[in-house]
Amino acid sequence: MEPQVRNLVDISTSPAALRSCADLVLGRAQWATQVFQRYDRSATMAIVDAVAQAIHDNAQKYADWAVEETGFGVPADKKLKNELSAFPLVDYYRDEDFINPQIDIGRKIVKIPRPAGVIVALTPATNPISTINYKIIMALMTRNAIVISPHPAARACCVDAAEMLARAAVSAGAPDGIIQIIEQPNIPLIEEFMKSPKTSLILATGGDAMVRAAYSSSNPAMGVGPGNAPVFVDSSADISKAAERIVDSKSFDNSVLCTNESVLVTLTQIDKQLRRALEGYGAYICSDEETEVLRRFLFHAKGFNVEAVGRDAVWIAQECGIRVPVKTRILVTPITQIGVEERLSKEKLCPVLAYHVVPNRTQAIAQARAILRLTGAGHSAAIHATDERVIMEYASTVEVYRVIVNAPSSQGSAGFQTNLAPAFTIGTGFFGRSSIGENIGPQHLVHWTRIAYNKDPSETFGHFENLGPEFAGPLPQAPADGVPGSSSPKTIVPPNSSSEFTGLKSSGPKSSGPKPYREEFSREELRKLIAEELRAALKR
Amino acid sequence: MSQSKLDFLERSKEFWNPGKTQAWQDMGVDLVIDRREGYHLYDMDGQRLIDVHLNGGTYNLGHRNPELIEVLKAGMDRFDMGNHHFPALARTALAEALAACAPASDMKYTAYASGGGEAIDIALKTARHASQKKKIVSIAKAYHGHTGLALKAGDDRFSKLFLSEDTSDEFIQIPFNDLNAMEDALRRRDVAAVIMETIPATYGFPMPEEGYLPGVKKLCERYDAFYIADEVQTGLMRCGEMWACEKYGVEPDIMVTGKGISGGMYPIACVLISEKCGGWLKQDGFAHMSTMGGAELGCLVAMKTLEIVQRPEVRSMVNFISDYLRAGLDKIMAAYADFFIGIRQHGVVMGLVFNHEEGAKPVMRHLYKNGVWAIFSTLDPRVLQFKPGLLLSQEDAEEILRRLEIAVGLAREEIMGNRRRSF
Numbered sequence: 004m005e006p007q008v009r010n011l012v013d014i015s016t017s018p019a020a021l022r023s024c025a026d027l028v029l030g031r032a033q034w035a036t037q038v039f040q041r042y043d044r045s046a047t048m049a050i051v052d053a054v055a056q057a058i059h060d061n062a063q064k065y066a067d068w069a070v071e072e073t074g075f076g077v078p079a080d081k082k083l084k085n086e087l088s089a090f091p092l093v094d095y096y097r098d099e100d101f102i103n104p105q106i107d108i109g110r111k112i113v114k115i116p117r118p119a120g121v122i123v124a125l126t127p128a129t130n131p132i133s134t135i136n137y138k139i140i141m142a143l144m145t146r147n148a149i150v151i152s153p154h155p156a157a158r159a160c161c162v163d164a165a166e167m168l169a170r171a172a173v174s175a176g177a178p179d180g181i182i183q184i185i186e187q188p189n190i191p192l193i194e195e196f197m198k199s200p201k202t203s204l205i206l207a208t209g210g211d212a213m214v215r216a217a218y219s220s221s222n223p224a225m226g227v228g229p230g231n232a233p234v235f236v237d238s239s240a241d242i243s244k245a246a247e248r249i250v251d252s253k254s255f256d257n258s259v260l261c262t263n264e265s266v267l268v269t270l271t272q273i274d275k276q277l278r279r280a281l282e283g284y285g286a287y288i289c290s291d292e293e294t295e296v297l298r299r300f301l302f303h304a305k306g307f308n309v310e311a312v313g314r315d316a317v318w319i320a321q322e323c324g325i326r327v328p329v330k331t332r333i334l335v336t337p338i339t340q341i342g343v344e345e346r347l348s349k350e351k352l353c354p355v356l357a358y359h360v361v362p363n364r365t366q367a368i369a370q371a372r373a374i375l376r377l378t379g380a381g382h383s384a385a386i387h388a389t390d391e392r393v394i395m396e397y398a399s400t401v402e403v404y405r406v407i408v409n410a411p412s413s414q415g416s417a418g419f420q421t422n423l424a425p426a427f428t429i430g431t432g433f434f435g436r437s438s439i440g441e442n443i444g445p446q447h448l449v450h451w452t453r454i455a456y457n458k459d460p461s462e463t464f465g466h467f468e469n470l471g472p473e474f475a476g477p478l479p480q481a482p483a484d485g486v487p488g489s490s491s492p493k494t495i496v497p498p499n500s501s502s503e504f505t506g507l508k509s510s511g512p513k514s515s516g517p518k519p520y521r522e523e524f525s526r527e528e529l530r531k532l533i534a535e536e537l538r539a540a541l542k543r
Numbered sequence: 544m545s546q547s548k549l550d551f552l553e554r555s556k557e558f559w560n561p562g563k564t565q566a567w568q569d570m571g572v573d574l575v576i577d578r579r580e581g582y583h584l585y586d587m588d589g590q591r592l593i594d595v596h597l598n599g600g601t602y603n604l605g606h607r608n609p610e611l612i613e614v615l616k617a618g619m620d621r622f623d624m625g626n627h628h629f630p631a632l633a634r635t636a637l638a639e640a641l642a643a644c645a646p647a648s649d650m651k652y653t654a655y656a657s658g659g660g661e662a663i664d665i666a667l668k669t670a671r672h673a674s675q676k677k678k679i680v681s682i683a684k685a686y687h688g689h690t691g692l693a694l695k696a697g698d699d700r701f702s703k704l705f706l707s708e709d710t711s712d713e714f715i716q717i718p719f720n721d722l723n724a725m726e727d728a729l730r731r732r733d734v735a736a737v738i739m740e741t742i743p744a745t746y747g748f749p750m751p752e753e754g755y756l757p758g759v760k761k762l763c764e765r766y767d768a769f770y771i772a773d774e775v776q777t778g779l780m781r782c783g784e785m786w787a788c789e790k791y792g793v794e795p796d797i798m799v800t801g802k803g804i805s806g807g808m809y810p811i812a813c814v815l816i817s818e819k820c821g822g823w824l825k826q827d828g829f830a831h832m833s834t835m836g837g838a839e840l841g842c843l844v845a846m847k848t849l850e851i852v853q854r855p856e857v858r859s860m861v862n863f864i865s866d867y868l869r870a871g872l873d874k875i876m877a878a879y880a881d882f883f884i885g886i887r888q889h890g891v892v893m894g895l896v897f898n899h900e901e902g903a904k905p906v907m908r909h910l911y912k913n914g915v916w917a918i919f920s921t922l923d924p925r926v927l928q929f930k931p932g933l934l935l936s937q938e939d940a941e942e943i944l945r946r947l948e949i950a951v952g953l954a955r956e957e958i959m960g961n962r963r964r965s966f
Contacts, residue, residue, distance in 0.1 A: 006639035008850075011632055012618045012843050019609040023851075030936055031856045034863035037937045180859045201936075480862075481869035483782065483889045484750030485742075486790050 021195045028183055029201035032121040032148035035180040039146040040118060043474035044102040046176060051093055051143045053175035054168050058089035058136045061167065065132040068160040073128050075313025075352075080256035081132065084427075088136035092425045093144070095418075101145045101449050104467065111456035111464040115472070116449045118147045120203035123196050125217065127209040129259035129313060129352060131157035132164050134208055134427040139168055139182055145448040147203075151184040152193050154209060162186055176477065197222060204448065208428045218436075225443060227428055228435035230261035231350040231379025232412050233371035235397055236269040236277055237364065237388035244409070245387035246280030249356070252385075252411030254285070254332040258354045259313040262383045262416035262429060266341070266348050266357040266374050268367045274360045278335075285332035286356070287316065289325065294336040294347070296323045297355060302346040316354045341373045350378050364393060371401045381435025383407065383416035404432045404440040418442055544573055545588050551575060571908040574916070579606035582932050582939055584916060592916040593943055595931050599744055599776040600803040603933045604851055611806040614847040615840060624838035628829075633839035633846075637813070640846050644853065645815050646772070646786040647794035652816040652824055655837025659775045659801030660688025662812035663738070665831055666797045667692045670736035670769045673820040678734040680725070680768070683716040684922045686745035687738060687773055696738055698745075698922055719749055722758045729766035736769040736797070737762075741787040744776040747926030748887045748894030756791040769796040769820060775812070779803040780852045780933055782890035783861050790889070796820050806848040811841030857933055864935050865890050871944035875951055882955040893929040894920065897954070903927035905957050909950035915943055 014020045039047075066081035105114045122142050126134040135151055142149035153161030165184035172182055185192065193213075197205055197220035207217035207226035214226035236245045253264055269277050278288055289297060300323045301308050311319055316334050320327040327334070333354040341348045347357040361367050371384060385407040386397050398406040405423060407415035418425035424442040432440025439447060456464050483489040552575070555564040567574065574592070578585040582605055584592045594602060604611065618633075625631045638653035654669070656662035667679055679696055686701075687693040694702045695709040698716075702708040715734070717724040728734065737759060742748050763770045772795035777787035779800070784790050786798065797820055801812035816824070823830050851857065869888060872895070876883045885896035897903055903919035906927050910917055920926040931943065 006642035008640045008643050009636055011636055011846070012614055012621065014610065014613045014617050014847075017613050017617070019613040023608070023610045027854060027856045027860075027934065030934060031859050031863075033937050034860060034867075038863065038867075179862065180856070183856075478863075478866040478870055481865040481888055481890075483790060484887055485753055485755065485889065487753050 016191070018191075021192045024192065025195035025199050026201065028150055028185070029121055029196065029199050031180040032150055032183060033201055035178040036118060036120050036146065036148035038178040038478055039148065039181055041475045041477070042146060043476070044100060046474075046476060047102055047144070047146055050172055050175040050177045051140060054143060054171050055089040055093045055140060057168055057171035058140075059086055061164070062086045062089070065160055065164050068163070069131050069157060072160050073131065073157050073313070075129050076256040076259045077315070084130065084133040084256065085136060087419055087425060088133045088140065088427065092137060092140050095425055096144060096445055099446070101445055104472070106467050108464060111458060113454040113467050114451040115454070116145075117452055118145050119448050119450070120147060121201055122147050122149045122448065123152060123202045123205045124149055125152045125193070125205070125207045125209050125213055126154060126161065128154035128156040130427055131161050135161055135165055136168075137427045138206055139165070141443070141445040141448055143172065143177070143181070144445040147448055148181050149183070150196065151182070152188050152196060153184060155188055158188065178477065194220070206428060206443065225428070225430070225439050225447060226437055228381055228431040228437060229350055229378050230263070230382035230429070231265045231374055231377060232262060232383040232385060232416070233374040233401065234264040234267050234385040234387070234412060235367050235371055236267060236273065237386065237390065237393050238270050238273050239390035239393060240387035240409075241389070242273060242276050243280050243283075246277060246286070247284045248387070248409070248411045250281060250284040250286050250332055252413040252415070253356050254316065254354050255411065255413045257313045257315050258413070259352050260413045260417060261350075261352070263352070263413040264356060264385060265350055265379070266359060267335075268359050268361060268370050270364070270367065271360055271362050281335060285330055286335045287320070287327045287331045287333070288335045288337070288358075291337075293323070293325045294338070296325065297334065297336055298347055301351060301353070301355060302349075307349075307351070312352045314353055319353060319355065341370045343377065348374055348377060364396075368397055368400050371397065375402050381431030381433070381437060381440065382429060383412055385410070385412035385415065402434040404430060404434070405442070548573070548575060548588050551587065570904060572911050574911065581605040582935060590914065592911070592914055593939055593946075595915060595917045595929055595943060597930050597932060598802065598807070600779065600781055600930065601805065602807040603779055603781065603803040604806060604848065605932055605934055606807060608806060608808070610851065611808045611844050611847055614843050615808055618840050618843040622839040622843065624835060624840060627832060627834050627837065631839055633842035634837045637837075637842040637846050640849050641813060641815055644785050644849065646789045646798060647796075647817060649817045649819065650798065650815045651818050652821045654814040654816060654824070654831065656812040656814065656833055657810050657835040657838070658688070659799065659812045660690035660693040661833065661836060662799045662801055662814050663687045663693035663696065663773065664690050665814045666771050666799050667696065667736065667738065668831065669797055669814065669816055669820050669823065670771060672823045674735040674767065674769060676733055676735040677713050678715060679713065680715045680717060680728045680734050680737045682719045682739065682743055684719075684746040685716070685738075685740060685743055686922065687740070700922065719743060719746070720752045720755050722755065722762065725759055725762050729762050729768055732766050734766065734768040736771050738771040738773060740773040740775075741777040741791065742889060742892055744928065745920060745922050747896070747920035747923035748892060748928065750887050750889065751791060756788065756793045760793045771795060772798045774798055775801040777892055779848070780857055780861055781892050783858065783865070785853065787889065787892070804845045804848055805841065806844045809838065809841040809844045810835070811837065811845050813845070852933065860935070861890055861933055863937075864931055864933075864940060867937070867940055868893070868931060868944065875944070875948045878948070879951050879955050882959060883951050887926070891931050891933065895927040895929050897925055897927070899958050900925060902954070902958065905954035906950055909953040910947065913946040913950050915946045915950070
C-alpha cells in the first residue's frame with residue numbers, strides 16, 4: 004500500500020495559513036530581487052530578451068488556451084497582443100537605462116535607480132496572458148521580483164504561462180523565484196498578499212473592486228479604473244477611414260481591451276454617410292427593436308451580462324434572435340440619450356457600439372463628457388477629425404488622459420497603433436481615482452536616489468563616471484561540505500537548459516498530497532466573482 | 544539588569560538549576576527569554592535577539608510559527624495526546640507522511656518518542672532486535688541525547704557524572720572521517736549498528752569528507768551492521784534537501800528525526816524504520832511503549848511542519864540564505880583572518896571556527912551584546928554553531944552579518960589584543 008499524505012485538521016482557510024502562504028512567497032521574492040539588484044544591465048537585458056523570446060514563441064499556444072479557458076476574445080488577436088507584449092514592448096524601452104546611475108553635470112546631480120522590490124501584479128480575465136507578459140517584462144527590466152495574482156477565470160493558462168516564463172528567466176541566469184504566481188488565488192489570500200509589509204508595490208489591472216482593494220491595502224499601488232471610451236467622428240474626418248478604424252478596433256479581440264470604443268458620437272450632417280461607411284466595413288446597424296433586444300440581453304437588472312463579454316458579433320446577434328450577415332464584425336445600436344437612463348451608453352466589453360447623433364460639436368463634446376461621467380473617467384477617448392481646433396477642444400475638455408486621433412482606440416490607447424507607450428495597464432489618473440495617468444511602463448517601477456551637490460559654484464561637482472555601483476552578479480553558490488563537487492565556493496554559471504528550475508520542482512515533495520493552503524475555487528464562486536467585478540465596473 | 548530580572552535569576556538558582564543559571568551569568572550571557580516571534584527573541588528586560596541557535600533546528604520555521612499555532616489550536620478541538628495502546632488517526636497519518644518523504648524507499652514504519660534521546664533509544668533497540676547483536680558503534684564526541692542507550696552512544700562528558708557510561712564494551716567510539724577505524728570496529732561482524740549524526744552538531748559540525756558517509760554505509764553492508772542516521776539537527780531541509788543523508792547519497796536502515804519536527808510547539812520525535820529492521824513491530828508490538836511519544840497533538844504539528852518544509856519556496860529560501868550568508872561570512876573571515884579561520888557549511892548548517900581553544904565563547908558573548916543569539920559547540924568550543932532558520936528574511940540575514948562583524952572584531956581584540964594582524 005502506498006503512503007497517503009492527508010489532512011486531519013484543515014487550517015487552510017484560516018487567516019494564519021493565508022498570511023503565512025503569502026509571507027513565504029513574498030519572502031522568496033524579496034530574496035530574489037535583492038540578488039537581482041546585483042546584476043548589471045547586460046545580464047539583465049539578456050534575461051529580458053530570453054523571456055521576450057519565450058513569450059513570442061508561445062504567443063499562439065497561450066492565445067488559444069486563454070480563449071478556450073475564459074471564452075473571451077479572438078485567438079488571432081490574442082496572439083498578436085501576446086507578440087506585442089514581447090519584443091515590441093522591450094524595444095520601446097530598450098534604450099532606456101534603469102540600472103546604471105545617470106549623471107547630470109549641469110545640475111550637479113547623480114541619479115541612482117532603486118527598484119521597487121517586490122511587485123504584486125493583479126491580472127484580468129479579459130487579457131490574461133498579454134497582461135502577465137507585459138508586467139513580467141517591465142518587472143525584469145527594472146530588476147524587480149514579481150508575484151502574479153491571476154484572475155481565477157484564467158487561472159490555468161496563467162499559471163502555466165508564468166511558470167514557463169519563470170523557467171526561461173532562470174535559464175537565462177535570473178535568480179530563482181524572480182517570477183512567481185499564486186496558483187490558487189482566492190480573495191482572502193490575495194488580500195494577504197496586497198497588505199503584506201513585504202509587498203513593495205501593487206500593480207492592479209482588473210475590476211474596479213480589486214483596484215479599490217489594492218488602494219485600500221496600505222501599500223503603494225498603481226491601479227486603473229474601467230474604460231468607456233467615447234469616439235467622436237467630426238465632420239472634418241475622412242469618414243471612410245474613420246469607419247474602417249472604428250470597426251477594426253471594436254472587433255479586435257471582440258472588444259475585451261478596456262480601451263475599445265463604447266459610444267460613437269457624430270454630427271447630423273455626416274450621419275448617413277458614416278452609417279453607410281460602417282456597414283461597408285462589416286458593421287450591422289440595428290433597428291430600434293433590435294437595439295431594445297440587445298439592451299435587455301446585455302444589461303440585466305444587476306449589471307452587464309457576463310456571458311456576452313468577449314463574444315463575437317454574430318454570436319451575440321444569434322442569442323438575441325437578430326438576423327445578421329455572417330461576416331458581421333460589430334453591432335451598432337443607435338441611441339437617442341446618453342446617461343443613467345440609457346444602459347447602452349455604459350461600458351460594453353463586446354463588439355456592440357452605441358451610436359449617438361448630435362446637431363453640433365458643442366453637444367458632441369458635452370455628450371462625450373457625459374459618457375465618461377457614467378464610467379471610464381481618466382481612461383481613453385478617440386476622435387476622428389482633421390481640424391486641429393476640434394481635436395484640441397475635445398481633448399482638453401473630456402476627462403481622460405489619452406485621446407486617440409484617427410486610429411483605432413483599442414490598439415491606439417494601448418500604444419500599438421500610436422506612439423504611446425505599449426501597455427495593458429492604462430493609468431486613469433486623478434479623473435479615474437488612480438495614482439497614475441500615463442500608460443504604465445518600467446519607469447514607474449523604480450525610484451531614484453539623487454546625489455545632490457551644493458549649487459554654490461565654489462563647491463565643485465565630483466567625477467562619478469564608472470564609479471559603480473558594483474554589479475557583483477549572481478551569488479556564488481555556498482559549499483555543501485563533503486558532497487562531491489560542491490565543497491568549494493563557485494560562481495553559478497547560468498545553465499543552458501531550464502533544468503535548474505524544473506529540477507527544483509520535481510525534487511520537491513514526493514507525495515502528491517493535498518496542498519491545504521491553496522484552495523480550489525468553485526465554479527459558483529468564480530461566476531460570482533466575475534459578476535461582482537463587472538457589476539462594480541458598470542453600475543456607476 | 545533590572546531588579547526584577549535579578550530577582551528572577553535568584554529564584555531560578557533556588558528552584559530550577561543553580562549550576563546552569565550561574566554558568567550563563569559567568570559567561571556574560573544574562574538571557575532570560577520572554578516574548579518570542581519568528582526568528583526574534585526578547586529578553587525579559589526587552590533586548591531583542593535574532594536567533595541563530597534555534598536549539599539545533601527546533602525553531603527551523605521560527606518561534607511560534609502562526610500555522611503551527613493554528614494547527615495546534617484547531618487540533619485541540621478534536622484531539623489530545625491519545626491512547627498509545629491503540630491505532631490512532633494522527634499517529635498513522637504522520638507515519639504515512641514520513642514514509643512518503645523518507646530517504647529510503649523501504650522505510651515504512653514510524654515509532655514515536657517524546658524527544659530525541661528516547662527516539663535514539665528506540666532506534667538502537669530496534670537495530671539490536673533486528674540484528675540480534677548488541678554492539679553499537681558511534682563517533683567519538685558524538686551527541687545523541689541523555690537517555691539510557693543514547694547517553695552511552697555519546698561522549699562521556701554527559702554520562703560519567705551520573706556513573707552511567709558504558710562499562711561492558713557494548714558501545715564503541717571511533718574517530719570521525721576515519722574509514723579504517725570504522726572497518727576495524729565492524730570487521731568482527733558483532734556490531735548491531737553504526738549510529739551517525741550526518742553532521743556531528745555538538746562537536747561543532749566537522750564535515751564528513753567526500754565519500755566518508757557512503758563508505759560507512761558500504762562497510763555496514765559488508766559487515767552486517769545497520770546504519771542509523773541521526774538527522775535530528777540536519778534533516779528537514781536544513782541542508783537543502785529533506786534529509787542531509789540524501790545529499791551524501793546514503794540510504795539509512797533506520798533514521799531518527801527530532802527537534803525541528805516538533806515545530807518547537809509540541810514535543811515529538813520519530814524513528815523511521817525500514818521493513819527489514821521492523822521485525823519487533825510484528826513480533827511484539829507492545830514491546831516498546833511511550834505514553835507521550837507520538838502524542839496526537841504533536842503528530843498534527845509534525846505533519847504541518849513536514850508540509851511547510853516541503854513547499855518549493857522553502858527550498859529556494861534555503862539556497863538564498865546559505866549563499867548570501869556565506870558570501871558575507873567570507874568577507875568577515877577575510878577581514879579577521881588571524882582569528883576567524885574557517886567556515887564549515889552545508890546549507891544552513893554552519894560552524895564558524897576561531898583560532899583559540901575557546902574562541903567561540905567571546906564571539907557568542909559579543910554577539911549576544913549585539914543582538915544575535917548563537918551558541919558555542921559544547922564539545923569543541925573553538926566552533927560557534929551558526930544555524931539560521933529556513934525562512935529567514937533578507938533583512939534579518941543582513942542584520943546578522945552586520946552584527947556578527949562587530950562581534951568578531953570585539954572578540955578578536957579581547958583574545959588577541961592589539962597584536963598586529965598578520966595580513
